[in-house]
Amino acid sequence: MSETTVVLDQLAERRIKYHEADVVVIGAGVFGCAMAHALAEQGRSVILLERWMKEPNRIVGELMQPGGVNSLRKLGLGHCIEDIDGIPCHGFNVFFYGDDVRMPYPHIEGLLGMGDEKADGSANSKAEPPRPQGRSFHHGRFITQLRKACLKHPNISVFETEAVSTIKGDHNPEILGVETRTVNPSTGEKEPDCFFGQLTIVADGYASRFRKQFINQTPVVRSKFYALELIDCQLPSPGYGHVVIGASSPVLLYQIGTHETRVLVDVPEKLPEASPANGGVRGYMKNVVLPALPPSVQPSFKAALEKESKIPQSMPNSWLPPTKQAVPGLVILGDAMNMRHPLTGGGMTVALNDVVLLRDLLSPQNIPDLADTAAVCRAMGTFHWQRKRLTAIINVLAMALYSLFAAQSKELAKLQRGCFAYFKRGVTRDPMGLLGGLIPDPLVLGYHFFSVAFLAIWLDWRETGLWKVPVLLWNAFWILWTASVVFLPVMYRELCV
Numbered sequence: 282m283s284e285t286t287v288v289l290d291q292l293a294e295r296r297i298k299y300h301e302a303d304v305v306v307i308g309a310g311v312f313g314c315a316m317a318h319a320l321a322e323q324g325r326s327v328i329l330l331e332r333w334m335k336e337p338n339r340i341v342g343e344l345m346q347p348g349g350v351n352s353l354r355k356l357g358l359g360h361c362i363e364d365i366d367g368i369p370c371h372g373f374n375v376f377f378y379g380d381d382v383r384m385p386y387p388h389i390e391g392l393l394g395m396g397d398e399k400a401d402g403s404a405n406s407k408a409e410p411p412r413p414q415g416r417s418f419h420h421g422r423f424i425t426q427l428r429k430a431c432l433k434h435p436n437i438s439v440f441e442t443e444a445v446s447t448i449k450g451d452h453n454p455e456i457l458g459v460e461t462r463t464v465n466p467s468t469g470e471k472e473p474d475c476f477f478g479q480l481t482i483v484a485d486g487y488a489s490r491f492r493k494q495f496i497n498q499t500p501v502v503r504s505k506f507y508a509l510e511l512i513d514c515q516l517p518s519p520g521y522g523h524v525v526i527g528a529s530s531p532v533l534l535y536q537i538g539t540h541e542t543r544v545l546v547d548v549p550e551k552l553p554e555a556s557p558a559n560g561g562v563r564g565y566m567k568n569v570v571l572p573a574l575p576p577s578v579q580p581s582f583k584a585a586l587e588k589e590s591k592i593p594q595s596m597p598n599s600w601l602p603p604t605k606q607a608v609p610g611l612v613i614l615g616d617a618m619n620m621r622h623p624l625t626g627g628g629m630t631v632a633l634n635d636v637v638l639l640r641d642l643l644s645p646q647n648i649p650d651l652a653d654t655a656a657v658c659r660a661m662g663t664f665h666w667q668r669k670r671l672t673a674i675i676n677v678l679a680m681a682l683y684s685l686f687a688a689q690s691k692e693l694a695k696l697q698r699g700c701f702a703y704f705k706r707g708v709t710r711d712p713m714g715l716l717g718g719l720i721p722d723p724l725v726l727g728y729h730f731f732s733v734a735f736l737a738i739w740l741d742w743r744e745t746g747l748w749k750v751p752v753l754l755w756n757a758f759w760i761l762w763t764a765s766v767v768f769l770p771v772m773y774r775e776l777c778v
Contacts, residue, residue, distance in 0.1 A: 292326040296438035302326040303651050305458055305478035307444045307491075309334070311342060312615030312632040313484035314427035319356050319640040321436035325651070328476050329431055330461060332443045336421040340508035340545065341596050341623045343420045343537050344370065344522060347386055347413030348671070348718020349630035352637050361426035362416050368536045370415035372713055374518040376525045376575060377701040383518055384709040386413045389719045413717060415626070417522070417535045417543075442474055444490065447481065447611060455654060456481050456610035479651035480643075481611045487599060489617035495608055500599035500620060504530065504549040504687070507562050507593045514542035514581040522626065524686065526697065527573030529554050529565075531624060531686040534578065544582060546570055547598065547624070549687060562592055598622045600680055602774045603672070605665045609654035612661055614639075619672065622683040627675035630718040634671050638664055671721040673775040677768070678715055678726060684767045692763035695756075699737025708732075723776055727768070734764035 295301045302325075306317045309331035317329045345353070345362070353359050372385035388411075431437045442463040447456045458477035465472050483491045487500070516523060516536065523534040530547040537543045546566055548555050555565035566586055574582055601620040606612055615632055642660040643651070651657060688694040704712070712729055714720035738757045745752055 292436070293438065296326060296328050300328065300458075300474070300476040302328040302438070302476075302478050304328070304480045304482060305330065305476050306482045306484060307459060308484040308486060308615070308617075309428055309431065309439065310337075310424060310484060310486055310615065311427065311629050312636065313482070314424070314431050315353070315356055315358060315633055315636040316482060316484065316614070316639065317431050317437055318358060318427075318434060319636050320643070321431075321434045322357065323640070323644055325436065325645075327434075327437045328478060329437055329439045330442055330444055330459070330476065331428075331439065332441070334428065334439070334441045336425050339420045339596070340506065340543065340594050341420070342423075342629060343543055344415065344417045344535050344626035344629075346415045346626055346630045346717045349633050350414065350416055351718075352630070352633035355637050356633065356640070358427065358430060361423060361430060362418060365418050365422040365426060366538045367416045367418035367423075368538065369520055370417050370522055370535065371412065371520045372522070373716070374521045374523050375701065375704060376517075376523065376527065377698075378527045378573075380701075380705075381517065381575075382701070382704045382709070383521065384704060384713050385521075386415070386717045386719070387710040387714050388412055389714050413719060415522075415717065417537050419537050419541070440476070442476075443471070444485065447491070447494070448475060448477070454609055456608060479610070480657060483611065483613040483617055484615040485617055487597070487616040487620060489613070491613060492617050495606070495611065495613055496604045496618065498601055498604055500597075500601040502550070502597045502599050503622075503683075504547050504598045505595045506533075506545040506598055506623065507548055507566070507595045509544045509546075509566075509582065509585040509593055510537075511542040511544055511578070511581040511585050513540050514544075515577040516542065517575050517577055523575075523578075524624070525574055526686050526701070528570045529687070531683070532570055532574065533624060535626075542581070544578075544585075545623075546593075547683075547687060548595075549689070562595075563590075566593075596623075598624075598683075600676075600771075602676075602778065603665065603668070606661055607658050609658065612657075619676070621676040621679040623679070624683050624686065625675065625679040625716055627679055627716075627718065631672045631675055634718070635664075635668055638667055642667075669776050670723070671718060673723055673772070674715055674721065674726050675718060676775045677723075677772050680771045681730060681768050690763070692759050693767075695737045695741050695760055696734060696764055696767075699740055700733045702740060703729075703733045703736050723772070727772070730768050731764065734761055737764075 305328045306313050307330050317327045321327045374383045442461040444459045444461050446460045448458045461474045462471040463474045525532040533545040554569050599620045603619040648656045685697045688697045
């Protein structure tokens, strides 16, 4: 027996028998599994805790942008999106009151490790690189594959247990581990348990139990996504995600299997069309959403809606800006720390990019001993600023596009029209590169957002008549003001704080 095998066996024994490891990760979702696997690959001893190890049934986390696919492959987990009946995603098709524009992901090689092309997209060779691809799939199947990868890893021990509180040192604020409740298989009752690590990573999702204790931010919820699963839906552009603007709020469609298509209907809080008097959410879907969908989609949408009489499954759409953390021995990450509206499908791209950054910052070469809380805190400070180059773009784009696509004022409606006209004019390369997590440059986002605003002003001038100068100037001011209010506060909070 080799010395390495002996050490691995000893570490495994400490994890299983004494519940001690270098790292305790709470939550075996996308971020938790990827983070546990990345640290284990570096030789760290990892305990992964999950409340429910059965395949989850969630309606988000089903569309991964190309930037997320690339990060997944960097982490050696690219196989987890194979053999789960996943569907390649080549871009988006946006419908605007019956008109539409198809927007493929651009030929951008060399970004985020995808090849040898420059950051501005200019090629080093005459050969056209292949277009990046996203991937859509059943969320539960993907999570199951990630968990299998962790279960197979010799440096990871997985426990099905419910984390309830952190364990703090008697004489200092350092977090030593976590208290849990584990079901006794003999009695079926939950019994107290403890797990200890030099570093505890909390990744327990959007409904985090630990967020309030350590983060002074509350998620802002403006709407919910209500979901249907369509069978054999005839999408206008197979292999593309679809965004439909025509109802009171946007509708998102994408294929998640050979026969299944997910439709997510955004319903803002207190939406009159979804009031009980109008039939609630189901009434809104039938009376407002259904007529706004492309004709080829309507039959399968109607069939899915009539299949069951209960309210469709839903998830809150939240915005939670990132927070710089300095709690010794503990970090909160993933959706527990940072969320954005899922309209643009950027959540998994953010999570996996964060794992890639943290893997390098916390590597044994940089921090040999994770008990060195000062070094870990410095690394987390670096992480907070490094991640913004990409995640600020994805987060701001998600919130800004949602404000435009769910336009609730005449100025936002004008910006909405300007946005579609901008795409219709063929300006899709950079916007799709930003959306796909392929262009990590906030200035590019700012340039295109305010270009949309000025195009909206020009379209308003043409419609109003150029001779009505006072009205034009007044309208232009309010369009530009609205664009600034939508974009700048979110950009400042995501990029500068």
